[in-house]
Amino acid sequence: MNYKVEFKPRAIKDLQSLPGGVQIRIVAKIEALQDNLTGDVKRLTNFTPDFRLRVGEYRVLFEVEGDLLVIYRIKHRKDAYS
Numbered sequence: 001m002n003y004k005v006e007f008k009p010r011a012i013k014d015l016q017s018l019p020g021g022v023q024i025r026i027v028a029k030i031e032a033l034q035d036n037l038t039g040d041v042k043r044l045t046n047f048t049p050d051f052r053l054r055v056g057e058y059r060v061l062f063e064v065e066g067d068l069l070v071i072y073r074i075k076h077r078k079d080a081y082s
Contacts, residue, residue, distance in 0.1 A: 003034050003069045011060075014074040022058065026074060029055045033069065047081065049073075 032038045033053055040054040049072045053060040059080040061073045
């Protein structure tokens, strides 16, 4: 299943605050994620949003709503779950 991606404003700010090389890696992984949730994806328990994508030291926190991936935050792993 192919998904459309929607970035929340906070996720865009998170992405823009990262170094250029990291931004490119994260965007590439999100593009791969569009094709049937490909990548290091894990469903989170007792946490909102419901899913995370691991990209090295960073975590992309997102939810799946039908055929739409909603990206909420992009944070360093030490800050992602607090």
